[in-house]
Amino acid sequence: MDDALHQTDVAIIGAGPVGLFAVFECGMLDMNCHVFDALDVAGGQCAALYPEKPIYDIPGYPRIDAALLVERLLEQGAPFAPTFHLGHAVTGLDRAGDGFIVTSAAGVRVAAPAVIIAAGGGAFGPNRPPVAGIETFEGKSVFYLVRRREDFSDKRVVIAGGGDSAVDWALSLAELARHVMVVHRRAKFRAAPQSLLRLQQLAEAGRVELVTPYQLARLESSGGQLDAVIVADLAGNERRLEADCLLPFFGLATRLGPLANWDLAFDDNRIVVDPATCASSRAGIFAIGDIATYPGKLKLILSGFAEAAAAAHAIHPLVHPGEALHFEYSTTKGVPGS
Numbered sequence: 001m002d003d004a005l006h007q008t009d010v011a012i013i014g015a016g017p018v019g020l021f022a023v024f025e026c027g028m029l030d031m032n033c034h035v036f037d038a039l040d041v042a043g044g045q046c047a048a049l050y051p052e053k054p055i056y057d058i059p060g061y062p063r064i065d066a067a068l069l070v071e072r073l074l075e076q077g078a079p080f081a082p083t084f085h086l087g088h089a090v091t092g093l094d095r096a097g098d099g100f101i102v103t104s105a106a107g108v109r110v111a112a113p114a115v116i117i118a119a120g121g122g123a124f125g126p127n128r129p130p131v132a133g134i135e136t137f138e139g140k141s142v143f144y145l146v147r148r149r150e151d152f153s154d155k156r157v158v159i160a161g162g163g164d165s166a167v168d169w170a171l172s173l174a175e176l177a178r179h180v181m182v183v184h185r186r187a188k189f190r191a192a193p194q195s196l197l198r199l200q201q202l203a204e205a206g207r208v209e210l211v212t213p214y215q216l217a218r219l220e221s222s223g224g225q226l227d228a229v230i231v232a233d234l235a236g237n238e239r240r241l242e243a244d245c246l247l248p249f250f251g252l253a254t255r256l257g258p259l260a261n262w263d264l265a266f267d268d269n270r271i272v273v274d275p276a277t278c279a280s281s282r283a284g285i286f287a288i289g290d291i292a293t294y295p296g297k298l299k300l301i302l303s304g305f306a307e308a309a310a311a312a313h314a315i316h317p318l319v320h321p322g323e324a325l326h327f328e329y330s331t332t333k334g335v336p337g338s
């Protein structure tokens with residue numbers, strides 16, 4: 001566990017497109033950033049919900065795939081050497097002296113004079129299947145993402161779900177797991193045709209077992225270790241799948257979570273800000289992008305980009321008190337290494 005207290009100029013909560021652009025805008029005003037995201041990739045909705053969809057209303061790009069936009073934003077912020085804490089949901093925001101300490105669920109702490117909340121619709125997290133007591137197995141034998149596929153070598157793995165993630169991981173883990181079972185409530189899976197063909201071939205070769213139409217019912221364990229996943233069909237007929245691990249892939253959901261308890265003014269689950277500065281109702285805390293609201297707010301990436309610029313300018317005096325801020329174009333100022 002990282003128990004150091006990191007010091008930075010601006011702590012950014014959310015690495016969606018708007019949080020990423022805030023890194024650039026803060027960097028241009030000589031402010032370093034630490035960026036947190038609950039997801040273990042940057043890009044927010046663009047990465048999690050529609051990476052391969054083209055976006056048509058990003059200025060200067062008649063068409064750009066969402067994943068490529070994220071790549072470009074990371075490249076644009078890179079000269080300012082941001083520190084990313086990906087896979088870290090922020091749970092705490094506490095006043096400390098003139099600034100704040102931002103704390104993640106895993107205990108990473110960052111102190112900063114200003115905080116930008118770019119949290120979109122809330123932290124992305126996995127949809128947890130309605131199986132009693134599943135949380136006690138999480139991180140030990142129930143996993144919502146695969147960090148290292150080698151961890152599943154020679155294991156009996158139950159994968160639950162019928163979409164791309166379930167199918168792709170079944171194909172991948174079949175190469176090294178002892179046994180892979182895929183539980184889905186329908187016989188038909190929703191995944192790329194090539195992947196489905198491969199899944200069928202592996203099933204016919206006995207390398208993957210398709211357990212359909214079944215749903216997760218409960219878990220059996222001994223000494224805290226998963227022994228079996230019990231599945232049931234619509235008629236209530238049960239099957240017992242002996243397993244070491246369960247990987248449920250039921251998509252992502254957003255949760256506003258602890259943000260709601262940070263004494264900020266909210267309107268319809270959005271943080272109310274002054275549109276001129278993106279300052280929230282608490283001094284030193286700013287909100288931009290989808291999470292921010294003001295009269296006439298448009299939930300568009302381009303609006304979020306402008307809000308990032310406004311917030312960075314408003315934050316400058318908090319980070320560099322007494323220093324005059326002369327407005328400069330990027331063409332005049334350049335970026336580090338340019």
Ligand SMILES: Cc1cc2nc3c(=O)[nH]c(=O)nc-3n(C[C@H](O)[C@H](O)[C@H](O)COP(=O)(O)OP(=O)(O)OC[C@H]3O[C@@H](n4cnc5c(N)ncnc54)[C@H](O)[C@@H]3O)c2cc1C
Nearest residue numbers: 014016018037038044045090119120122123124289290301
């Ligand atoms: C299918 C689809 C198509 C779209 N098409 C367009 C389009 O064509 N043009 C357009 O302009 N917009 C489009 N949008 C909307 C656009 O994606 C959003 O406006 C944009 O993603 C908002 O960016 P953001 O950075 O504010 O928030 P998000 O992209 O939502 O990112 C917020 C990030 O903050 C993280 N986060 C939240 N709370 C915490 C916490 N407590 N700790 C750590 N991390 C946290 C989340 O995990 C998330 O990654 C589309 C959206 C969808 C779903």
